[in-house]
Amino acid sequence: MAARIAGLDVSAPGREPFKLFYANGPIFTPVAVEGLAPYVSLATFIGEIYNMSKGTGPGEMPGTPAITASQFGKGRVLLFSPNPILGGRGVVQEDLMLSGLRWVATAGTSRRTSASPTCSAAEAGGRLASARSRMHGAV
Secondary structure, three states: OOOOOOOEEEEOOOOOOEEEEOOOOOOOOOOOEOOEOOOEEEEEEOOOOOOHHHOOOOOOOOOOEEEEEEEEOOEEEEEEOOEOOOOOOOOOOHHHHHHHHHHHHOOOOOOOOOOOOOOOHHHHHHHHHHHHHHHHHHO
């Protein structure tokens, strides 16, 4: 019998907390990278998973970004620390992934400064909200 996969709680501004599958993804930390605009955090971890024997401890994960958006050159970057398409019922968030892929695939140049993401936090967050509302009704 397969073990049930539980999700890790994630929050996004103006939305009910939801779960995403997490299996040792990165914990994002702002670092200056040439050509990469500073990221906008679209969702943050509420819960945490840690393993002292692997060098992680309690309190490191909550409040860190779970999903980020940015711009690199003329392209868009969307990073998920948790995996929105793995897990079980209530954890798989296919609409969230599809919404993110559509956003990344949308061409366009920045209407903001070169140091800002192509989208505003409101635009990217709005797309997350739209995907989340569709998921909430389906789950």
